[in-house]
Amino acid sequence: MAQYRNGVHMPNWLAVFLTVLALSKRTQWAITLGIVFFIGINLLGGYFVGNLSLEGQFVGIENIIRDKLLKRYDKFALVALVSFWIVAYKCYQKDKKRFW
Numbered sequence: 170m171a172q173y174r175n176g177v178h179m180p181n182w183l184a185v186f187l188t189v190l191a192l193s194k195r196t197q198w199a200i201t202l203g204i205v206f207f208i209g210i211n212l213l214g215g216y217f218v219g220n221l222s223l224e225g226q227f228v229g230i231e232n233i234i235r236d237k238l239l240k241r242y243d244k245f246a247l248v249a250l251v252s253f254w255i256v257a258y259k260c261y262q263k264d265k266k267r268f269w
Contacts, residue, residue, distance in 0.1 A: 193264035196257045203253025207246045214242025222251065 190196060218238045223231045
């Protein structure tokens with residue numbers, strides 16, 4: 170275990186994880202881009218679907234279509250987030266081998 174100035178002990182695996190994460194720019198970028206794309210896709214989806222308006226006999230199903238489209242944007246954003254996390258994990262593994 171690593172010991173710090175104030176006597177607090179940190180497990181070795183946590184110290185290794187935080188060290189590699191601090192030194193790995195690719196992992197940091199992948200995590201950041203995943204979060205940015207997740208938030209951006211959800212915001213754009215909400216904006217595009219918020220302006221949806223149907224006329225005539227389709228007014229009754231407007232909310233149903235809006236909900237279905239929002240779910241699709243949400244699924245797409247989640248796929249983008251998970252895929253960036255997978256890339257971040259792969260970059261973390263490569264950098265861990267390189268640093269240790």
